[in-house]
Amino acid sequence: MNAKVNISNRAGASFPVRRMNFDFDQVPEYWMSGSAGLTHFMTALSALFPDGEKLFIDSVRAVRHHPAIKDNEALQKEISAFIGQEAMHTQEHVGFNQSAQKYGHDVTTLEKRTAKLIQLTRKNFAKVVKPFGMTQEMVDLTATTALEHFTATIASELLRNPHIQELMTDDTMSYMWFWHAVEENEHKAVAYDVYEEIFGRGIKAYALRNTALVVAMVLIFLAQSSFVLRLLKQDGKLNLKELGMIYKYGYSPSKGIIAGMVGEMLAYLKPGFHPNDLDTVQLLKDWKAKLGL
Numbered sequence: 195m196n197a198k199v200n201i202s203n204r205a206g207a208s209f210p211v212r213r214m215n216f217d218f219d220q221v222p223e224y225w226m227s228g229s230a231g232l233t234h235f236m237t238a239l240s241a242l243f244p245d246g247e248k249l250f251i252d253s254v255r256a257v258r259h260h261p262a263i264k265d266n267e268a269l270q271k272e273i274s275a276f277i278g279q280e281a282m283h284t285q286e287h288v289g290f291n292q293s294a295q296k297y298g299h300d301v302t303t304l305e306k307r308t309a310k311l312i313q314l315t316r317k318n319f320a321k322v323v324k325p326f327g328m329t330q331e332m333v334d335l336t337a338t339t340a341l342e343h344f345t346a347t348i349a350s351e352l353l354r355n356p357h358i359q360e361l362m363t364d365d366t367m368s369y370m371w372f373w374h375a376v377e378e379n380e381h382k383a384v385a386y387d388v389y390e391e392i393f394g395r396g397i398k399a400y401a402l403r404n405t406a407l408v409v410a411m412v413l414i415f416l417a418q419s420s421f422v423l424r425l426l427k428q429d430g431k432l433n434l435k436e437l438g439m440i441y442k443y444g445y446s447p448s449k450g451i452i453a454g455m456v457g458e459m460l461a462y463l464k465p466g467f468h469p470n471d472l473d474t475v476q477l478l479k480d481w482k483a484k485l486g487l
């Protein structure tokens with residue numbers, strides 16, 4: 195495994211920021227068990243991260259001095275650590291995405307498309323809800339809260355799904371994804387807590403966060419699927435065998451990582467939901483021990 199870990203907890207939050215430094219030079223082209231379909235499936239997800247996580251950071255940073263939370267010392271510390279973790283994720287996914295480029299997999303274009311999609315969606319959504327007194331900052335925070343539920347859920351499923359884990363045969367890549375998955379669950383409540391402190395727990399806040407989740411899931415599904423198809427086509431590997439692998443380990447009820455997420459994704463829609471209702475304490479303990487984090 196080519197990674198250096200440097201753990202610091204200067205923020206005094208409930209979770210640390212780990213400085214990572216992965217070396218992706220030796221990662222094979224099809225690092226998911228030799229399968230082009232599965233590798234591109236993960237690469238398409240990775241293409242969403244740099245600009246997605248930038249949105250998470252910017253949106254929380256933009257509201258951290260809101261009167262409802264500016265004097266909440268504990269939450270401010272969580273926000274600082276949240277920003278630190280997400281910044282590190284961005285850095286490492288950018289590194290991996292660039293390394294995939296050397297095999298001719300054009301992830302740079304996919305990153306640019308992600309950036310465009312995010313900007314277009316957040317600006318148009320803000321226009322639609324402006325008459326209801328919502329600002330761009332509010333729209334961004336709502337989106338982040340919904341997307342953080344998605345990342346925490348896909349991450350916990352990755353940490354639980356042995357079928358996917360077996361396929362992650364490259365040490366560097368598996369360590370990167372498991373590290374990211376652990377941290378997504380460590381900080382899964384931060385954006386949600388900020389959201390609730392600012393918006394409250396009323397019907398308007400409830401309707402808003404659910405609408406954001408539905409919109410975000412549709413867009414992620416369309417973007418990620420189109421990215422996978424583009425990567426496969428460019429690679430001359432758009433065929434039934436590779437699509438079958440993606441179905442089997444992505445969407446099939448018996449093994450699929452996405453299929454395994456459905457229950458926890460829907461939990462978000464419950465009134466009174468909180469991310470910590472989905473208990474990942476033991477799961478994280480086990481994985482942190484396994485990864486030496």
Ligand SMILES: [Fe+2]
Pocket residue numbers: 247279280283345374378
């Ligand atoms: Fe992240």
Ligand SMILES: [Fe+2]
Pocket residue numbers: 250280342345378381
């Ligand atoms: Fe996150």
